Amino acid sequence: MKSKLFIALMATVGLAVTAFATPATYTADANHTFAQFEYNHLGFSNQTSRFNTVTGTVTIDQAAKKGSADITIDTKSVDTGSSLFNSHIQSEDFLSTTQFPTATFQSNDMIFKGDKPVALKGTLTLKGVSKPVTLNITNFECKKHPMSGVDYCGANAVTKVKRTDFNMGKYAPNVGDDVNILIAIEAARKE
Template identity: 50%
Template sequence: MKELIALAVAAVSMAASLSAQAAPETYVIDGAHTYARFAYSHFGYSTQESRFDTTKGKITLDRAAKTGSVDVTIDTKSVNTGSDLFNTHIQGADFLDTGKYPTITYKSTKFNFNGDTLASVDGNLTIKGVTKPVKLEVTSFKCMPHPMAKKDACGANATATIKRTEFNAGKYAPNVSDDVKLTFAIEAIKE
């Protein structure tokens, strides 16, 4: 009888341990190491690259179940083109219209894994009040203890290409490319 009770206690303990490992974990985006970048062809002369300096949000990840979610908000007024004049220009109504639309959001609908590796994220991107499905291709993904924060952390790089005309930001297209490559460098610290 004692062996049966010990076996039952061990089984309950093991099940509790396994379910704790499979529980979703929430990570808060580290704004000092997270940047949303965009690049486009400028009249075919060159590829212009710019970024947003302020990104906030949370990532929930259950690696055992291979599920997760991401909810990100980008401050459109934090656009950084490298030129104060162009920052003002791109914040205007022809492009981001930051007075009316102060944020860009991305909300995931599904995490896609290839084995144990996060391969892509399906979700909805909202720019200027227009929401479109956008798949982010994940080019790198890593979770480990953060050596300075002394907490678990995850980081990823992801890319997608959108057409800016689909988001009512198509001034000068196609001379200034309609295709815009989005690149995200994200780091997040466990809550």
């Protein structure tokens, strides 16, 4: 009886490990996926804002240590905390959201250290300009969601870009050219 129980237990553990060991695609959870950006304002403070609507997928093959990401940011969902400033950021001086309603990040180059991804090398397209960018992953976890029981992966990633590289240099250098981008993503495995 003990050997049957042990075999059943090992089979269950094997299924759980297999769930994260084969290539799997995860869809961003709209309620827990955001992109923030931070820049220095006139030397007074570092201002932080975010985009409220971020969609996309991440594919991870932990066994092969490969992965990809395809993320879309709705630039009209920018949230500075001020409706007046939201309009200013959406103007042609900055995001030009009428002409460029989305920004994208696409990567086919996930870098692993051991069993966990540590970076994504890809292309950021913002205001119609595409530039290579590396997102450094500062936190990564895949497991069963404790409430839904669905396989989930979550991560935080950061990078730094220059506004002037994306035709958004208005008021530089008084308003900082360097922009820190912080991504928080939680994503459910597609069946």
